[in-house]
Amino acid sequence: MAAGRLAAADPIFAGIESRAGPLPWPVRPRGFPGLLRGICAQLVSNEAAFAIWRRVAALPGATTPEGFLALDPARVGIEGGLTRQKVAHGRALAEAILSGTLRLEALDAMSDEEAVAHLCQVRGIGRWTAEVHLLFSLERPDVFPSGDLALQAAAAHLAGLPARKDARAMAAMAATWAPHRAVAARLLWHHWLHHTKRATLDPA
Structure with missing residues (x-):
């Protein structure tokens, strides 16, 4: 499973689902x-x-x-x-x-x-x-919206960084998560929604 491979490859993904619950999988219309x-x-x-x-x-x-x-x-x-x-x-x-x-x-x-x-x-x-x-909508497996502020904030929080990375630095960090960057994004959004106690599970 992609989430397990990501957790094995990068410790920031370890424990997200145990804290926030099973990863939801919203799909939008094409x-x-x-x-x-x-x-x-x-x-x-x-x-x-x-x-x-x-x-x-x-x-x-x-x-x-x-x-x-x-x-x-x-x-x-x-x-x-x-x-x-x-x-x-x-x-x-x-x-x-x-x-x-x-x-x-x-x-x-x-x-x-x-x-x-x-x-x-x-x-x-x-x-x-x-x-x-x-x-x-197309469920591409390796897409990562590196300009997304919530993804930047989630990655910084989990990695213990003092500030969010910008889009270019975030894309470079995410490159190590290929070919599962879409799952990485979903996990980071899932963590951030749980951490910030958002009222909706809709991530973006």
Whole structure:
């Protein structure tokens, strides 16, 4: 099992599940709804992201590209709780899918880096959003969103570091956890949610 191999290779992973409980395995929808959820989660706490996503998903048709574009942007902002910028990013995503600029059906044949680059061509999708989508929706086994602040904080806490590593240093640290970096990310999120006593188990 990947979690056991990680614990054997790096002591920071030892004991996470004994303290925090069995590792949960949330999976998100592929395609537009999964990517839209990632946009909802940008630059907010995980609790806020989950609340916003529930509001957006409750809007009629909002989880399809056609339905999202049919909604009044002001309504999405008011009832969904999205900023004007995030509404614009959701619309750009929907338009890219419908125009064929974003070829979601081709992602499975791409490497992780190719898939990240393809997703990042859409306005409003950066590396973090792309990597989170590959991890939770496509279940890629070796993706690690090194720019995620919770992952940085969890790694620093478990390793006894005085401060969080930045994204580049975090990526270098995570390189030693290949080819199980997605499981490493899930374990670190699991630890941090438990350590900080977060109200939701949704990690990103």
